[in-house]
Amino acid sequence: MYQCFGLLGIMKSSKIPVHTIVTGCAMSCGFLISIAGHKRYGYPKSTYLYHQVSGGAIGKSKDLEEEVIEVLRLQDMIEEHTIENTKIKIGKLKKIYKAKSDWFIDTDEAVKLKIIDEIL
Helix, strand or coil, X not given: CHHHHHHHHHHHHCCCCCEEEECXXXXXXXXXXXXXXXXXXXXXXXXXXXXXXXXXXXXXXXXXXXXXXXXXXXXXXXXXXXXXXXXXXXXXXXXXXXHCCCEEEEHHHHHHCCCCCEEC
């Protein structure tokens, strides 16, 4: 996840427009990267997947507490990035979070939600 946010920072600050094209699927970090494009494209049968952060920890109770805090921080960053770059509302993201579900999005819905700008 950390490397993904590093790439997102590079894309955002790029003086040269970065265009993203999803030819098959954009899942997890791929979803975050695809919505960071200055111009975003998808093929007719492309699929997009949004889900909550996954994590894991081993150790004493304080270690587990620290991991939970960090995972929640990352979750907030993912939600913020998604809201800034699409028309997806925070309520929808919170619903997915509470349900512990994956959200698969087809190309038509991706256009409506401004996940992509255009279908190729």
